[in-house]
Amino acid sequence: MGDPQDDDARDLASPACFLHELSPGEGGMGDLSPAERRSNIFRWRRAERERLLALRIAIPADRRAADAECIAAHLDTLLPAVEGKVVSLYWPMRCEPDLRAWFAAILGRGAIGALPVVAEKNTPLVFHLWRPGEKLKRGFWNIPVPEKEEAVTPDIALAPIVGFDAEGYRLGYGGGYFDRTLAVLPASRRVIGVGYSMLRIRTIYPLPHDIKMDAIVTEAGSADVPS
Template sequence: MANECDDEGPAQYASPPCFLHELDPAFRTPLSDWTDVRRWRKAERERLIAARLAIAADARATMSRRIAEGLDAVIGDIAGRMVSLYWPFRGEPDLRPWMASVNARGGRTALPVVIEKGQPLVFRAYVPGDRLEKGVWNIPIPAEGDPVLPDIVISPIVGIDPNCYRLGYGGGFFDRTLAAMPFKPLVIGVGYELQRIATIYPQPHDIPMDRLVTEAPGT
């Protein structure tokens, strides 16, 4: 259910790029311009979100439970550790039951909060049952709660490549937040197998996940 990131780097091809799509369907023509990369990411983001939303609700619930089991296997003893999760949005894995179990086992949990566009996220302590209010995109956020620094950050993906570079929603909040943290947390991407892609065309500001957990056994 979890895998380490591949550190071997992108595959190397000996054939001329113009014929590679005939030999390898996963091949993508290199994009060197950030404008082209942004345009490609926007289209890919829309495709992947649509595919995620097409999964039946009961199937998503089963996949979410498997992802929760994978997180337990990766993290181990949760007691005394602060975990940042997220409120599920647009078909993302629903880990709210797992969040409750973290607190029941002696861990602590938090949710990310958008304070301002172009600025890092703030993490607020949250326990299921605490009062929520609507944040950006109407996603619930803790109405109150002390700012915290999580030991573990669980981040939903829109897409992910073999080197664990994450395609998100395009706001840049995730990378900006990790870059601003005073220490490096364990960062785990969560999503479905169908969200694996050949590359996100990573840029210098992109920060890869440490681990990926999906619904598939042994991934």
């Protein structure tokens, strides 16, 4: 997307023989300049993203539905009091956990619903109020967004994850939208990464622009991220 934080690095002509360069003990990362290290990390992330997306897409539909129910139950445990809180969901795509039923349930318990919106490319997301049944329109990349544009600031934001590590860093789709957004949201907000346990990796090799989640929830359980 032409963004300096975009993981989809443009210099992809080199062969994918760079994994050894990412670990100090396996190839002398100290010999790399910061720019070379950053480029290699972006290239590694692109390959890892494609691998993890293929794994996610291969999950049978019935298992994804069962996993979504487990994730919803863990979210209820993690978020016992949502009345009056603005909770931002994501619109499920590419076999992400579909939590729309859970979303409707928490709105019934007094939560205030919102969806993220790309207002302009390469800028932080904005959040617009939305309840199931209200009209949607096609946003960037044809993702449904609320037709009515009432901006709010979420108290709790759910972020879909392609991959995640033990430190709470999230591997997304490479556009940097959630990282830009987290950088400008109030410090009091709570951001919860949502995905499948099979997508956990050792590390995403975090860079300065990467921002940790506050918690990670999968079908296997939930855990607060170490500070």
